[in-house]
Amino acid sequence: MNAYWNGHTVNIGRTKDNQRQLTEIDVVAHEFGHSVFQFTPGGFDGYTETYALNEATGDIFGALTEHYANHPSDPPDYVYAEEADALGRGPERIMYDPSAGPRDEPNCWSTKIPDTEVHDAAGPANRFFYLVAEGTNPGGGKPSSPVCAGGPDSVTGLGIRTAGRIWMTALMQKTSFWEYADARVATLNAVTQLYPGDCARFDTVKAAWDAVSVPAQAAEPGRPGDCGQPAPSFSLDVTPASVETPPGGTAASTVVTRTTSGDPQDVTLTASGVPDGARAVFDPPSVETGASSVLTLSTAEDTPPGTHRITVTGTGTDGNSRDPPSR
Ligand SMILES: [Zn+2]
Structure with a gap:
């Protein structure tokens, strides 16, 4: 040849x-x-x-x-x-x-x-x-x-x-x-x-x-990040958005999460603006989007009376967070 x-x-x-x-x-x-x-x-x-x-x-x-x-x-x-x-x-x-x-x-x-x-x-x-x-x-x-x-x-x-x-x-x-x-x-x-x-x-x-058995290489690019899919995102709602309790009492509200795009993700819940002597406990403290958590607010005898704005923040595993209005 x-x-x-x-x-x-x-x-x-x-x-x-x-x-x-x-x-x-x-x-x-x-x-x-x-x-x-x-x-x-x-x-x-x-x-x-x-x-x-x-x-x-x-x-x-x-x-x-x-x-x-x-x-x-x-x-x-x-x-x-x-x-x-x-x-x-x-x-x-x-x-x-x-x-x-x-x-x-x-x-x-x-x-x-x-x-x-x-x-x-x-x-x-x-x-x-x-x-x-x-x-x-x-x-x-x-x-x-x-x-x-x-x-x-x-x-x-x-x-x-x-x-x-x-x-x-x-x-x-x-x-x-x-x-x-x-x-x-x-x-x-x-x-x-x-x-x-x-x-x-x-x-x-x-x-x-x-x-064909050519092994993966450290230098090769990774799979495209979003793969044509929207980035995972979620929403957060607190119901009721407003609760009342006497000093030394408790009140509960439900935090509802929803997957708004992409795959569900784990969201960790935190509360800020809680007045002196009061405590905010989430049960469970983190949820997969689509699930709910119960927020229990406990006040002490010396918690100052009045209207307090408490902000609930959900931090997702994708790094973004949502703060619905709440008090
Ligand atoms: Zn040749």
Whole structure:
């Protein structure tokens, strides 16, 4: 098989049996994929894993270009060099299940990857791309893709166009000596930048790396904070809002909390403005929003008579607080 990128040009030769030109779409696009890798930041200086990600980038551009061309004589797929039959053994690489290819590529990342031949070591990245594009069980005649041990139950695909945008945006953050761990961080940064606050897309990218056993990295971004959901918030009401008690007596009022947006949260209740000698006790002292607490005010014989404004404050676990009027 003879097709390569020499750092300046794509060179295309013939199949091993010398019967066909290696000019099928994914082969040509694979070689141009190497030029993209070379001319994005960091170039292709690196370790074995860098070269493996270079090969994966070639296969990814092969799949992207086949899908873009959507040609009836070379229908879009995620197998590499299936038309030319370059070496007389069918497709060279199967992105959704690398281990099913003639080279028996690994499906999952492991510490052996840095010692693996670079086209084979592209397997986990190829499958990452397939999972982001199509997911584990896309249906519609598209192949399923297995999940490595310890990975998620399933991954929901985002479509190949979105997967391509994410991979290209990640390549723009490439550095020399790029490794799988760096690609994980860069793609999560990419999805965060391209789709701010989009938890579904973020979760897919993360799950796809988990599905190919590339471990979480300290440098990777966290899940978008609000995930498209409103921030948790609550309201507080005190009923009755006004109570009367003789000196030395007690009076009770009910504090009603409500979740007004987001998830319920725990709220701690406090009272301020309680006059001398009097006490305010909440039972219970903290509630999950939606629940109530009974406020008992006890006065002493020497509590000064009159009208006192007592403020009830609820402090939520999300840090915000509510003060209804009360006395
Ligand atoms: Zn290549």
